[in-house]
Amino acid sequence: MRVGFDRDLYIKTQTEHILERIKQFDNKLYLEFGGKLFDDYHASRVLPGFDVNAKVKLLQGFSDMAEIVFCINASSIAKNKIRADFGITYDQDLLRTIDALRDLGLSVNSVVITQYADQPGAIAFRNMLEQRGIKTYKHYPIKGYPTDVNLIVSENGYGANDYIETTRPLVVVTAPGPNSGKLATCLSQLYHESKLGIRAGYAKFETFPIWNLPLKHPVNLAYEAATADLRDVNMIDPFHMDAYGETTVNYNRDIEGFPIVNTILTRIMNKTIYKSPTDMGVNMAGYCITDDEAVREAATQEIVRRYYHAWCECRLGREEPDTAHRIETLLSQLNADVETVRRVVRPAKQKAAASGSAAMAIELPDGKIVTGRSQHLMNAASSATINAIKTLAGISDEVHLMSPVILEPILKMKREMLGRRNPTLNLEEVLIALSICAATNPTAELALSKLAYLKNCEAHTSYILSEPDAGILRRLGLNVTSEPVFETNALFHD
Numbered sequence: 001m002r003v004g005f006d007r008d009l010y011i012k013t014q015t016e017h018i019l020e021r022i023k024q025f026d027n028k029l030y031l032e033f034g035g036k037l038f039d040d041y042h043a044s045r046v047l048p049g050f051d052v053n054a055k056v057k058l059l060q061g062f063s064d065m066a067e068i069v070f071c072i073n074a075s076s077i078a079k080n081k082i083r084a085d086f087g088i089t090y091d092q093d094l095l096r097t098i099d100a101l102r103d104l105g106l107s108v109n110s111v112v113i114t115q116y117a118d119q120p121g122a123i124a125f126r127n128m129l130e131q132r133g134i135k136t137y138k139h140y141p142i143k144g145y146p147t148d149v150n151l152i153v154s155e156n157g158y159g160a161n162d163y164i165e166t167t168r169p170l171v172v173v174t175a176p177g178p179n180s181g182k183l184a185t186c187l188s189q190l191y192h193e194s195k196l197g198i199r200a201g202y203a204k205f206e207t208f209p210i211w212n213l214p215l216k217h218p219v220n221l222a223y224e225a226a227t228a229d230l231r232d233v234n235m236i237d238p239f240h241m242d243a244y245g246e247t248t249v250n251y252n253r254d255i256e257g258f259p260i261v262n263t264i265l266t267r268i269m270n271k272t273i274y275k276s277p278t279d280m281g282v283n284m285a286g287y288c289i290t291d292d293e294a295v296r297e298a299a300t301q302e303i304v305r306r307y308y309h310a311w312c313e314c315r316l317g318r319e320e321p322d323t324a325h326r327i328e329t330l331l332s333q334l335n336a337d338v339e340t341v342r343r344v345v346r347p348a349k350q351k352a353a354a355s356g357s358a359a360m361a362i363e364l365p366d367g368k369i370v371t372g373r374s375q376h377l378m379n380a381a382s383s384a385t386i387n388a389i390k391t392l393a394g395i396s397d398e399v400h401l402m403s404p405v406i407l408e409p410i411l412k413m414k415r416e417m418l419g420r421r422n423p424t425l426n427l428e429e430v431l432i433a434l435s436i437c438a439a440t441n442p443t444a445e446l447a448l449s450k451l452a453y454l455k456n457c458e459a460h461t462s463y464i465l466s467e468p469d470a471g472i473l474r475r476l477g478l479n480v481t482s483e484p485v486f487e488t489n490a491l492f493h494d
Contacts, residue, residue, distance in 0.1 A: 004294030005049035025201030033174035034206030066170040074122035110135035114181030137162035158191035212286040218299035225306035240276035308481035344460040352462035360384035382430040392450035463487040
């Protein structure tokens with residue numbers, strides 16, 4: 001992948017910009033962190049060269065002056081909302097992230113449960129956190145929010161929320177996903193701080209859309225694709241244009257909400273701080289793009305990936321067709337043909353048609369494409385992965401890394417002892433078997449060592465992947481898409 005983004009420049013300029021913003025207030029800034037703290041794979045895919053953990057590395061530079069507050073919406077807990085890239089719920093991802101931050105020596109202040117209304121799931125989650133020594137706070141629904149400013153900015157509005165006790169100049173307010181109440185938490189804190197005579201400030205750190213790129217730049221369109229289910233739309237910021245005569249990009253929810261947010265801020269702080277939603281941001285990513293062509297190509301590739309993902313989610317009943325149609329519209333704006341942009345699509349479909357079975361294609365780092373199909377012993381994802389690491393290791397296709405003598409007893413156990421109707425080996429089982437063989441087989445050991453080279457490789461399947469295979473491929477770092485086609489007509493898969 002061609003590098004198009006300077007990660008070191010990004011951390012340097014972002015750090016300087018945040019420090020400047022802290023100084024604008026009484027050395028107290030509530031910084032709303034959008035996106036993901038760890039593992040920001042969307043950013044790394046559309047900005048090749050971006051460090052997936054850039055935000056955390058940025059925070060490490062503020063380790064002595066920053067503390068972190070997490071928000072989670074009580075309804076997200078109740079609905080078991082899933083973080084798609086890891087396949088785990090928001091509450092579990094929050095716990096995972098807290099552990100990771102603590103390991104890096106960063107200070108986690110607390111967890112705020114927003115929209116709290118004594119939901120059983122929220123009560124249980126709060127009790128669990130407190131049993132583990134994590135401070136929790138409750139923020140409640142406010143009647144008339146966000147339009148009834150008189151109620152919101154009062155003792156019965158923000159004043160009814162728990163006040164989060166903080167001690168450091170920079171308070172990072174983040175969450176495992178969107179609609180978690182980050183902005184409301186920041187504003188609630190500003191209200192409480194003002195009552196204590198502290199002139200704290202607010203700013204927003206969200207990578208996308210990138211305000212100083214063109215509205216229809218593929219990177220900004222890729223953000224629309226990523227949030228198509230939320231119906232987000234990028235727009236020219238009219239407030240910024242009116243105030244400064246400059247064209248900048250923001251998204252509809254921030255623009256639509258700015259008059260109310262600005263009114264609340266002005267009411268709390270007794271003066272107008274910002275003239276536009278763009279003013280609120282501290283994002284310097286646009287200044288760190290070093291190869292616009294590489295970034296455009298990577299972002300277009302991401303939109304195609306989102307297109308396939310949306311259609312698969314529709315087939316699984318987890319998404320509305322309108323989401324996929326919205327992404328199709330974005331592709332049409334770029335005149336992008338999915339099979340031309342995504343080179344692995346056609347080989348996967350051709351392999352499936354020729355073999356009459358499910359198939360997968362993987363594009364290796366040198367551009368070579370290898371395929372694999374479902375067989376008696378292993379499924380398509382397993383076959384393609386084995387063929388890929390054999391190719392990377394320079395091992396002949398005729399060489400068997402694992403003997404049927406080892407694999408067939410596993411199949412027999414799955415079929416006879418576990419009662420599986422489709423007992424072919426999935427990818428995790430095949431890799432475990434390969435690891436066992438590698439203990440005594442140098443060729444298998446060589447092939448296994450090449451797994452790391454599959455990271456960031458593109459792949460496509462002729463069928464909707466099972467969750468176990470999709471999870472392993474994610475962990476290996478492959479960017480996988482699938483045709484929105486079920487592998488079989490069976491309604492239940494074990």
